Ligand SMILES: Nc1ncnc2c1ncn2[C@@H]1O[C@H](COP(=O)(O)OP(=O)(O)OP(=O)(O)O)[C@@H](O)[C@H]1O
Ligand SMILES: Cc1ncc(C[n+]2csc(CCOP(=O)(O)O)c2C)c(N)n1
Ligand SMILES: [Mg+2]
């Protein structure tokens with residue numbers, strides 16, 4: 001499968017003709033949005049988790065796997081600025097998974113679903129040969145005209161991210177024993193960030209109040225997601241490494257690793273986006289009043305769909321590197 005590129009594959013299978021004019025976002029964003037009869041907008045998306053690719057039984061409990069499986073999907077709803085409502089689970093179970101473990105996965109999901117008031121409305125259960133596969137479909141709603149499209153960025157905009165970046169990838173490298181940390185509080189924090197991502201639904205909802213906001217959630221890494229916004233909006237993006245928010249815990253680790261985790265690590269499930277300068281002053285005020293973290297990391301400029309990274313006054317083109325299924329550049 002090494003010749004298979006995830007992103008060019010999606011481009012190849014993307015339909016060239018849309019049959020329903022009610023469809024607002026076809027393939028190419030975090031979720032699909034379409035009009036329903038009463039004029040409201042429904043938001044739908046699906047993501048799959050595979051044992052060995054997204055999680056390992058050796059270091060994650062069934063509850064943790066379930067929590068994360070739903071969280072990463074809610075994160076895509078947050079990246080459209082929508083309100084989560086329902087979810088469906090398709091699960092392919094190999095012989096070495098016991099029923100009580102599968103129920104544990106559902107318990108992990110149910111815990112998070114309660115927080116976001118989501119109902120489990122269906123799914124599918126099948127057997128499979130070797131690896132557990134969990135496919136989660138989520139459905140949300142959004143008001144007309146307030147969708148966080150990747151194509152909404154405009155020259156002059158501020159580029160922002162929520163939370164801190166790189167913690168999840170650092171936590172994964174701790175679990176995989178690629179790095180070690182002496183302080184148990186630091187390793188606990190980073191591993192927790194890997195196992196329990198917080199979908200930024202509240203942040204997405206506040207951001208939806210702006211007249212125009214571009215949004216993407218960080219699953220494959222900051223560099224990859226910024227490229228997706230640059231490509232969808234046909235703009236150039238410039239970011240400053242120093243301004244990317246990093247946790248105090250990650251800052252105790254090696255500088256070259258921090259850079260790799262922050263830019264290319266992925267699974268942060270924070271939101272990255274752009275908004276006008278006027279909206280940005282307002283966003284900062286709302287964030288302070290409502291106790292969430294959001295930081296300016298760069299600007300949008302006219303120009304080709306590229307991403308530039310400034311570091312110690314040196315500017316370099318940032319490659320679209322990050323997590324790409326089938327590609328081994330990580
Ligand atoms: N096999 C597929 N068939 C049809 N559409 C697909 C397929 N795979 C992805 N897509 C669509 O391509 C677009 C980009 O998908 P992608 O999975 O990269 O985004 P994402 O779900 O936000 O990221 P991630 O999966 O890394 O969390 C989305 O619109 C998605 O629905
Ligand atoms: C055991 C194990 N090895 C590696 C990783 C890292 N990882 C897997 S998928 C992915 C990108 C997001 O997934 P997707 O693009 O499918 O949404 C990343 C960063 C992990 N979580 N567990
Ligand atoms: Mg996404």
Ligand SMILES: [Mg+2]
Pocket residue numbers: 046047
């Ligand atoms: Mg996806």
Ligand SMILES: [Mg+2]
Pocket residue numbers: 219220323
């Ligand atoms: Mg991905």
